[in-house]
Amino acid sequence: MKKDQEKEINQKARDLLNQLSALLRTSHVHDTANEAVISGIDRLVSVVNELADDQQTVGLKLRGEYFYLNDLRIRYSLEHLINFDFLTREFKKRELGGVIFISNVNHNDIRTFIAAFISSSFSQKPFDSIEKKMSEVQSVTVEKLMKIAESEPLDPKKMVRKTYFNAVSYASGIMRKIHTGEKVSLKTSKRIVASVVDQIVEEEQLLLGMTVIKEYDEYTYHHSVNVSILSMALGQRLGMNRKMLTDLGMMALFHDIGKINVPNEILNKPASFDEDEWKIIRKHPFWGAKALLKLRKIDEFSIKSAIVAFEHHLNYDLSGYPKIRRRFELDLFSRIISVADWYDAITSARVYTRTPLPPDRALYVMLENSGTRLDPLILKFFINMVGVFPIGTIVMLNTNELGFVSGTNQLFLKRPKVTIIIDREGYRVTGTTVDLTEKDEQNEYIRTIIKTVNSAKYKMTIARYLQ
Amino acid sequence: MPGNDDIYQVIEIIRLFLKSKKILKMYPFNNPLCINIMDTCFAKFTEFFSINEKLSLKIGQNNILYDSEAVYSSTGKEDNLALFFFKDGLREITFKRGLSREDLYDFLKIISFDFSSDSVDDDVVTLLWEKDFQNIQYVVEEITLSDEEDYESRAVAEIEEKNTDDESLLGAYEDTLRNGSSVKDMEIALLTDKDLQDLAVEFEKDEYDKTGKLIEILFEMFLLSETEDDFNDLTGFFVGVIEYLLGMEDIDTATGILLKLNHLKDANGVSKEIRNCSKNILINISTGNIINLLGNMLDGSNKINDKMIEDFVKCLDEKAIKPMVLILGDLKKIHSRKLIVEALIILGRRNMDSLMEGLNDSRWYVIRNIIYVLRKIGDRKAVDCLFKTIRHGDVRVKKEVIRAFGELGGAGVLAALRNCLDDPDYQVELAALTEIGNIRSEGAKRTILKRISAGDFGERNFEEKKKYYEVISKWKDKEVRDFMADIIDKRTFFGRTRNYENRACAAYCLGLIGNRESLPLLDKYRNDGNRLFSEFITEAIRQIEHEKGSGKRN
């Protein structure tokens, strides 16, 4: 199904749910001869038939906490929550799992259904009562609610993954919306960022691990989330409180928003940019500041975020772009985000470098720019956070095992945790994680990193373990 | 199992939540009413916690349950506390023993917060989350926050697709064994106390308001703008920033921006686009919205720098005149009104017509202010308009018009003032008389002399008459002196008292004129039997004699 089509059906499905819930509410108080009920039925008939036009049968089903239209889960935002919640409860009360409308429903059929639905609440076996009454009607049938097993609590890895992809998905959605000039509320961004802040506190390493996978969807989306995560992790090291962390995360999430104005052909160009293309790329901080200031009335958020968007490619020594005429000191948030941005960008195979640097090499390059292009103080904190071998570095151990760094050790910077992907015999293994601080009986370290590796082949494999 | 007592206590607590919500929305938090309700609420909690460990509320859409008893229910959409929590995903809130007064206060402030504005990024959940309360816990239902719910599986599938097969992976492994680069010995500098101190300084700096920085960036963006769109957007941003600054009562920064734009708008060596855009911005901030904000600021702030306001106003476009006239009538503080009047004196010169439209305002005090402004501007163009205003029903307006007439002069003014002399309100007459005196023209003189000679003049009370003579004394010529001499010499049998009053006034007038040539005449009546008359004669002589030393200054 095409995206647009899906969107349209979703819209209609939401309509259907809203109409149905409105109708049931009215019918609770009035009988079916009441005018409000009659016009409600008519509206529902037209929504159903419209849907039936392109779907033949319209099956509205409740599974777990969600409604589905045939096999498409009906997505809804907070504003519809109330109606949806009402319907969920009413359906559950009656053990009703679904209503199927077959094309060309008419007023009478719907009226029978509504009457059956309402009166069933007095019955001992509500579903049976509805089913019996509906057996005379051809165009509407009902299904019983299926019990689904209670899901077990999520393990942290799954939770982190969920948070992470939720954020990326949100980032892609909001950027598209801002691009098309749609009105956006940042309430959701704040909830997303808040959920990341919570996990930064508890599962920092897992979350940083997620930033290593970069080979999917548009670069800008996961890059924005990665920079946000890296900035917040750094912010936490700098001792920021929740509010500052949330602010920082929000600003970072939107730092590259100006790229929505860069044509995709340029953004995704496999070769290096020519001078004209660079000229366009270099406009994205300016465009970003514009987009953020246009979002709504000027307030603290738009001010801070526009500053970051404008400054994030200005270097510590004010070289970089856009060219500015008057010298000013870069904002603290800009400098933090700049460090995170560098790191994620040069370890990715997009835009700024065609060949991604492995994490440890990336740090090396960044150190070379300390005090000139990067703020030395912030960078120092950053490097202390990610260690000599940042998460995601592919390493060969003295045991001839090959793995990737999956957790850092704050005390022994060169002895992180490593997840083994190839054992000493050269066989692919399912990924046990070893701690390089472990010693044998002779008090010798069991494993030590001897080489770091840069190979896209491994990289793609890491993704599997991180998932 | 909680008893009935608990339930009642919880119901009371919920009631206090609702009441706090209402009161805290209406008054600033430090208002005694607010403090009082929050204290009451805290006291209730203290009472509850003296027996119970915790208070756990289950949130439904239309009700709140405590231990499966409904302690609140409402089916409304507005003011439904259950729904208020429910719609943001809150499903349970638990208060635990040890809840501090501060935390409860903060909680109550959060629930009173106005979330309706577009520019609010918070919902109840994020605010609670940000506070990170020790003894208030809550459960939030997970809601799908993004548009695409199975984004995760799509992304994972895409990653899977690119996954390296085992064979090439092992090939790579062999390759690494042989060729991989050895570890570079990178030393990481450990963090020092100095680093932490430097960081503390950075944090301190970060607390300052960042608007100044944004403004610098906006001016940089000026230079970076290329398209018409860019310039239009920038115009909007500058207007937005000015609005924001006025909202923050930061007139200094706002004025700084305007002065800079005002300079740019005709600066040499600046592109035409930038000059035009600067001009445009100044026009766009001369709107009702900005002027209202300015007015609110003037009324609301105690630290207004008058010079800043003046500079601010000077940069505005004449379009600001109308909205300024409008707010003139709404401002509460005298000082605010004064500043706006001053502003209108500056701006009004640029477009008198716009200013004079204010004369049609329904509020007399606004009209009076506008007339004052017109007087200060001193442009005779205003006179024509004021002929209409002089018919205004309010004496205070009339008086102001009369003063304006006197100051501005011009054709028709004398006639209008002459009409005012017939006004039933003496205040108006007096004002007109004074202004006629100020005009000092031949026509003005005639007008007054004619009034004095009129048959019914004598019937007026003494003080009123005296005023006329006082005004006419400003003409110190022979005609007036002769006129006075005639009155002094005039005797009559009828209405003698009135006649003596007139003669006394004439003596008074000669005294004010101070010409020694009047002395013989005055001397003649020095011992007149009428006490009032002779007193004025004596006083006039004394005055003229006294003037002797100072020469013929008059």
Ligand SMILES: [Fe+2]
């Ligand atoms: Fe960027």
Ligand SMILES: [Fe+2]
């Ligand atoms: Fe970036």
